[in-house]
Amino acid sequence: MNKKTLVLGASLKPERYSNFVIRKLVNQCFEVVAFGLKQGEVAGIPIDTDLLPYKDLHTVTLYVNPKKQSMYYDYVVSLKPKRVIFNPGTENPEFYEILKKHNIFFEVACSLVLLSTNQY
Numbered sequence: 001m002n003k004k005t006l007v008l009g010a011s012l013k014p015e016r017y018s019n020f021v022i023r024k025l026v027n028q029c030f031e032v033v034a035f036g037l038k039q040g041e042v043a044g045i046p047i048d049t050d051l052l053p054y055k056d057l058h059t060v061t062l063y064v065n066p067k068k069q070s071m072y073y074d075y076v077v078s079l080k081p082k083r084v085i086f087n088p089g090t091e092n093p094e095f096y097e098i099l100k101k102h103n104i105f106f107e108v109a110c111s112l113v114l115l116s117t118n119q120y
Contacts, residue, residue, distance in 0.1 A: 002031050003120065004056055006079070008072065009063030010034035010047045017087065018063035021111045028115060033057075051075050061085040061111045066092040077102050085111050 005025055011018045018034075019042050025032045026043040033054050036047040051072075060081045064072065069092050076084060077098065083105040086092065091108055099106045114120040 002029075003058035004031040004033070004054075005059040005061055006054055006057055006081070007032065007034040007063065008060055008076070010036035010042065011063070012036070012038055012040040012042065012047065016063075017112065021061060021063075021115070024112060024115050028120075030120075054079055057081040059083050059085060062087055062090040064090060066090060066095075069095055073098050077104065080104070083107065085109055085114070087111055 007018055007022050009018050010022060013019055022032055022034055022045055023043045026045060032045045034042065034045050034047045035051065037049065038047065039049045040047050057079050058081060060076055060079065062069070062085065073095060081104060084099055086106060086108045087110055096106055111120070
């Protein structure tokens with residue numbers, strides 16, 4: 001099953017975890033879309049700077065500081081993903097409650113570890 005994933009908070013910098021996860025997802029043949037503050041491309045995946053209405057998302061993996069996440073609450077809910085992954089440093093109990101109210105599963109985990117251990 002292809003778990004189409006949105007990397008929210010994608011970075012062009014190769015040393016950033018969001019960049020690494022895009023490359024790992026592509027290498028493992030996942031369908032990937034990405035949103036970031038700077039337009040560019042990582043592993044052939046364009047980084048969008050507009051909040052696009054992506055369809056059929058399975059996962060949103062977050063790489064956005066909790067203090068800046070509130071601007072994305074409605075957007076993420078509107079995408080109706082099956083799950084949201086809160087990577088280390090993105091934990092946000094306020095957002096958890098919003099997702100619960102919309103019956104969107106979330107987990108506090110590291111996407112890179114999940115991918116590396118075949119638990120993604």
